[in-house]
Amino acid sequence: MTTKPDLSGNRQLGDKAFGGLAIGAAALVLLILALIAITMTNRARPVLGHMGLDFFTSSKWSEHDNIFGALPFIWGTVYTAAIAVVLAVPVSIGVALFITQIAPPWLKRPLVYLIDLLAVVPSVVFGLWGVLMLAPHLNRSFLTAGIILAIMIVPIITSLAREVIETTAQSDKEAAYALGATRWEMINAAVIPHAKGGLVGAVMLGLGRAMGETIAAALVIGSSAQIALNPLKSGDSMPAVIANQWGEASDLQKSALIGLAVTLFAMTIIVNLVASRIVQRSMQKTRGA
Amino acid sequence: MVVNSAKPTSVAVTKTPVRTNAPSVPELRPSMLEALMTAPTVYEVSNLDVFYGSYKAVRGVNMTIRKNQITAFIGPSGCGKTTVLRCLNRMNDLIPGARIEGKVLYHGVDLYAPDVSATEVRRRVGMVFQKPNPFPKSIYDNIAYGPRINGIRDRKKLDEIVERSLRSAALWDEVKDRLGTSALGMSGGQQQRLCIARTIAVEPEVVLMDEPCSALDPIATARIEELMRELKQKYTIVIVTHNMQQAARTSDCTAFYTAELDQAGERFGQLVEYDVTAKIFSNPSDTRTENYITGRFG
Amino acid sequence: MVMPQELARALELRPRRTWRTTKNTIMTGLLGGAVVVVAIPLVLVMISVFAKGGAILFAHFPKFLTADIPPTRVAGPGMGPAIIGTLMITGMATVIAVPLGVMGAIYLHEYGGQSKFAQLVRFMAMVMTGVPSIVMGLFIYIVWTLNFKLQGFGGALALACLMLPIVISASEQMLKLVPNGLREASYALGATKARTILTIVLPAASSGIVSGSLLAVARAAGETAPLLFTIGATRVLNTSLFHGDDTALSARIFENAKEAVASAQERGWGAALALVLLTFTLTVIARVITALATRRK
Numbered sequence: 001m002t003t004k005p006d007l008s009g010n011r012q013l014g015d016k017a018f019g020g021l022a023i024g025a026a027a028l029v030l031l032i033l034a035l036i037a038i039t040m041t042n043r044a045r046p047v048l049g050h051m052g053l054d055f056f057t058s059s060k061w062s063e064h065d066n067i068f069g070a071l072p073f074i075w076g077t078v079y080t081a082a083i084a085v086v087l088a089v090p091v092s093i094g095v096a097l098f099i100t101q102i103a104p105p106w107l108k109r110p111l112v113y114l115i116d117l118l119a120v121v122p123s124v125v126f127g128l129w130g131v132l133m134l135a136p137h138l139n140r141s142f143l144t145a146g147i148i149l150a151i152m153i154v155p156i157i158t159s160l161a162r163e164v165i166e167t168t169a170q171s172d173k174e175a176a177y178a179l180g181a182t183r184w185e186m187i188n189a190a191v192i193p194h195a196k197g198g199l200v201g202a203v204m205l206g207l208g209r210a211m212g213e214t215i216a217a218a219l220v221i222g223s224s225a226q227i228a229l230n231p232l233k234s235g236d237s238m239p240a241v242i243a244n245q246w247g248e249a250s251d252l253q254k255s256a257l258i259g260l261a262v263t264l265f266a267m268t269i270i271v272n273l274v275a276s277r278i279v280q281r282s283m284q285k286t287r288g289a
Numbered sequence: 290m291v292v293n294s295a296k297p298t299s300v301a302v303t304k305t306p307v308r309t310n311a312p313s314v315p316e317l318r319p320s321m322l323e324a325l326m327t328a329p330t331v332y333e334v335s336n337l338d339v340f341y342g343s344y345k346a347v348r349g350v351n352m353t354i355r356k357n358q359i360t361a362f363i364g365p366s367g368c369g370k371t372t373v374l375r376c377l378n379r380m381n382d383l384i385p386g387a388r389i390e391g392k393v394l395y396h397g398v399d400l401y402a403p404d405v406s407a408t409e410v411r412r413r414v415g416m417v418f419q420k421p422n423p424f425p426k427s428i429y430d431n432i433a434y435g436p437r438i439n440g441i442r443d444r445k446k447l448d449e450i451v452e453r454s455l456r457s458a459a460l461w462d463e464v465k466d467r468l469g470t471s472a473l474g475m476s477g478g479q480q481q482r483l484c485i486a487r488t489i490a491v492e493p494e495v496v497l498m499d500e501p502c503s504a505l506d507p508i509a510t511a512r513i514e515e516l517m518r519e520l521k522q523k524y525t526i527v528i529v530t531h532n533m534q535q536a537a538r539t540s541d542c543t544a545f546y547t548a549e550l551d552q553a554g555e556r557f558g559q560l561v562e563y564d565v566t567a568k569i570f571s572n573p574s575d576t577r578t579e580n581y582i583t584g585r586f587g
Numbered sequence: 588m589v590m591p592q593e594l595a596r597a598l599e600l601r602p603r604r605t606w607r608t609t610k611n612t613i614m615t616g617l618l619g620g621a622v623v624v625v626a627i628p629l630v631l632v633m634i635s636v637f638a639k640g641g642a643i644l645f646a647h648f649p650k651f652l653t654a655d656i657p658p659t660r661v662a663g664p665g666m667g668p669a670i671i672g673t674l675m676i677t678g679m680a681t682v683i684a685v686p687l688g689v690m691g692a693i694y695l696h697e698y699g700g701q702s703k704f705a706q707l708v709r710f711m712a713m714v715m716t717g718v719p720s721i722v723m724g725l726f727i728y729i730v731w732t733l734n735f736k737l738q739g740f741g742g743a744l745a746l747a748c749l750m751l752p753i754v755i756s757a758s759e760q761m762l763k764l765v766p767n768g769l770r771e772a773s774y775a776l777g778a779t780k781a782r783t784i785l786t787i788v789l790p791a792a793s794s795g796i797v798s799g800s801l802l803a804v805a806r807a808a809g810e811t812a813p814l815l816f817t818i819g820a821t822r823v824l825n826t827s828l829f830h831g832d833d834t835a836l837s838a839r840i841f842e843n844a845k846e847a848v849a850s851a852q853e854r855g856w857g858a859a860l861a862l863v864l865l866t867f868t869l870t871v872i873a874r875v876i877t878a879l880a881t882r883r884k
Contacts, residue, residue, distance in 0.1 A: 014781060021690055022690050022698055023694050023699075026699065026704075027708070029755070030708065032751070033715055094620070114622075122810070122862055124811045128859050182611035209717075212717070212720070212721070214812040219841070243812060265719065269717060276713060408779050412777030422769055423772075424773075
């Protein structure tokens with residue numbers, strides 16, 4: 001009769017340690033985000049104590065007088081991002097439609113690489129080109145910044161749009177063709193209605209990215225704290241003013257700049273959250289169907 | 290009604306007329322029968338229920354599995370054969386929400402006791418899967434994986450183990466010159482024999498096989514059945530198979546499972562009859578078994 | 588069967604030019620135009636970078652890559668410290684972010700699955716990818732630079748924070764692609780979870796993880812804002828990440844772009860070319876690794 005086998009595991013320590021490391025690494029994400037929120041709000045407190053809610057509503061920003069109103073920069077951020085989106089979205093969706101519906105197979109890969117190339121170029125190189133090659137012709141303004149931002153967000157909108165468009169059911173497309181539709185009519189009838197939700201999400205993600213983009217904007221926006229509707233006027237945006245003024249900022253000014261960063265953080269997070277919820281829901285809807 | 294025997298019932302096998310569609314079975318002489326029934330117990334399964342979350346997927350399994358025998362689980366799809374098989378080496382632990390009630394005793398040790406380590410269980414009970422799953426490594430490294438886990442580092446010993454395992458799996462002559470090449474470059478039948486070699490390289494006591502031939506052609510299947518007959522001299526084998534003829538040809542004992550509907554209309558798997566193979570296929574006690582083996586359903 | 592011309596004409600099956608087909612052509616043209624519109628700035632930027640940057644980089648090769656950075660108003664090549672800085676800072680960021688990111692992905696796929704905590708981490712990682720790089724830079728400034736002064740390592744930390752969520756997401760995707768049969772085979776042989784992950788799962792996912800990480804590195808190498816607050820500025824080579832100011836290509840390009848003097852601007856173009864070449868190389872290597880891996884399968 002065999003003796004009872006020993007099945008207790010005592011070599012499990014390494015296994016447990018590994019699992020602990022894994023969960024620790026994952027928790028790091030939560031830790032970092034929490035720390036960002038806490039430490040930065042903390043550092044922004046001096047200026048908020050000094051200015052109160054006027055920080056968000058005042059349009060005067062003067063280091064000398066210790067008055068810091070964020071409104072021109074909030075405006076600049078939103079306005080340049082809006083311009084960027086208006087310029088980039090038709091182009092991106094057009095490119096996405098072209099790549100997915102019109103381009104012959106041999107053209108698809110090179111086009112995708114083209115978009116990837118655009119994504120790989122560092123933003124500071126676009127900024128350099130913008131300030132040295134574009135600004136002399138267009139002057140530094142909201143518009144110039146918007147153009148540079150548009151160039152930079154095209155890849156992200158395009159690739160997301162491509163993903164969403166490719167979930168269109170083949171049967172829907174064939175139904176349109178079977179009724180004698182031209183290709184554009186098929187796109188209008190089958191692809192666009194299906195992809196609408198996801199495209200909205202893609203646009204919002206592009207918006208979020210444009211809002212957070214610092215360097216390109218900093219170089220070409222003009223750095224004047226004014227609220228103007230005329231896109232040809234120069235202005236400033238939150239990330240740009242932080243980058244440009246940090247070097248010689250006083251302590252209170254630094255606090256104000258951090259306050260701007262917190263505001264920017266909050267705004268981009270909200271936009272990104274809404275965007276990804278929209279994209280998720282549209283992807284689910286199509287897969288479920 | 291339902292015959293749920295803990296031991297195979299013995300019956301003197303005479304030349305009972307074999308029903309026309311039942312697979313033919315090698316004749317069982319009384320001496321062999323006695324040997325079968327007195328072999329030492331390896332597994333004692335009592336009142337086993339398997340749950341996935343709150344869904345009771347398999348109900349009330351009782352059986353004894355004995356040393357150096359081939360036990361076959363047969364039955365239509367979805368009646369719990371693989372589920373019960375995977376309980377024998379705690380592979381069901383990997384499925385979230387899976388749990389059991391009842392007992393699975395391995396040499397008297399409750400496999401599901403809290404102080405029992407699943408990893409240790411699996412070192413003694415190996416498994417060959419339906420779809421061959423060699424690691425994307427060399428043939429040598431595939432076989433050496435198990436021994437290396439057990440701490441064997443010496444190159445010579447590993448070489449020995451690799452050769453021995455490949456010979457036992459009837460694969461050595463085919464691959465001895467290319468042990469360093471990727472295992473993924475072999476045919477399906479070779480890959481499955483590699484998986485068998487890999488499993489026996491760690492010298493388990495039991496080898497569980499989950500439909501090992503279902504992805505293979507008939508020639509490869511025949512070779513693996515041959516292999517099984519050789520392997521049973523050293524190992525205890527439990528095999529799930531869809532192929533009744535395979536069970537009839539190769540196994541000593543057969544367990545027939547089926548799926549039933551309970552009062553709530555939920556489907557569950559159940560062990561109908563468990564007995565010496567010869568009896569199951571020539572003179573089953575339950576009509577459901579008879580219907581299955583004569584091909585009336587399933 | 589080929590229809591005779593007359594019969595086809597009778598059945599009116601030839602393509603007709605109507606408003607609908609014209610519209611189709613116009614829209615196709617517009618969509619193609621979109622592609623051209625996208626290509627134009629890329630081409631223009633590349634021309635400027637290669638022409639102007641090449642002028643100083645190749646004309647003064649290899650001095651441009653090795654010499655110290657001359658003062659702003661002094662003409663002449665020299666970006667050595669920035670190149671070394673970029674390599675060292677990005678390298679350190681990679682060493683921090685990739686192992687942590689891969690371990691995080693391992694937790695998400697191999698341990699956490701769909702648990703509440705894992706879903707939370709996944710969600711937060713996605714949120715983290717949307718954090719503007721300038722916010723990361725200020726964050727590290729507050730928690731590190733204020734305590735440890737300006738140094739290259741602070742920049743590396745900021746870049747690592749930017750890379751982490753990207754590495755986690757990409758790696759998790761790669762882990763998902765490893766067939767479960769491999770894991771089962773390993774467990775059935777009595778391997779522990781850790782061993783299975785380290786010896787079977789990670790090697791199987793390695794090519795995807797490496798190429799995903801390379802893309803994250805390329806992104807990080809091009810980032811400017813996080814470095815502005817953390818590394819300071821210097822014109823001479825600093826071989827230590829922990830002592831003293833450092834510089835990098837991206838930061839240098841930013842500084843030089845703001846200058847009005849040609850001497851600084853032309854160095855800016857040269858630095859831009861160096862940076863573009865670096866990021867392109869990393870991207871190409873990543874794509875090659877992916878292509879090789881898929882071909883092997």
